[in-house]
């Protein structure tokens with residue numbers, strides 16, 4: 256029995272966390288505010304027809320993973336940093352409060368923990384700071400990680416790599432240098448979860464109580480993680496070895 260528990264607990268070596276609407280609830284309103292800012296950007300900077308903007312924003316998001324990726328695929332020309340500064344720069348970050356419960360949960364888990372977000376680094380760092388979670392993750396895989404300047408500036412390929420493409424998830428697995436069979440992926444997006452499963456990850460849909468296709472677990476809130484996955488803590492009890500935690504959040508770059 257002891258051996259079985261040991262195998263169970265050591266099953267997971269790494270936890271990949273989406274950030275927005277996964278580490279904090281949708282009810283903060285950041286998501287809505289972000290969408291409004293994207294639509295304003297499409298109007299003001301890309302001079303699109305006002306009546307078409309809301310539908311196009313949503314259609315591109317559905318088709319390409321992010322509206323930004325869709326705009327690039329349609330050959331709209333704009334600076335990625337300008338776009339991110341515009342849509343995230345005016346977000347109501349004061350709605351995000353330090354989450355000590357989540358912080359303690361994360362710090363008590365022995366596995367490696369990495370953020371995997373489609374957002375840019377500035378936004379990711381700001382959100383983690385506001386939530387008081389900066390020390391909980393060894394690194395951040397974000398827009399800049401998956402889309403380094405060299406690739407973005409290549410005119411023949413302005414394609415943006417982002418979730419839910421399986422290719423983006425496989426890139427994150429490679430950059431984090433993890434075994435997908437020993438990694439759990441947490442995300443609030445059903446399509447990201449479906450792709451995560453295709454990439455071979457264990458998956459947890461966050462923010463709803465019902466399983467979605469490709470999800471192994473469903474958590475209404477990330478705060479329920481210990482009730483749903485107690486084996487994550489058993490690993491520490493069984494193995495007895497300490498995992499060294501990096502004190503600072505760093506952006507992981509592709510080697």
Ligand SMILES: [Mg+2]
Pocket residue numbers: 273274275276277442443444
């Ligand atoms: Mg999300």
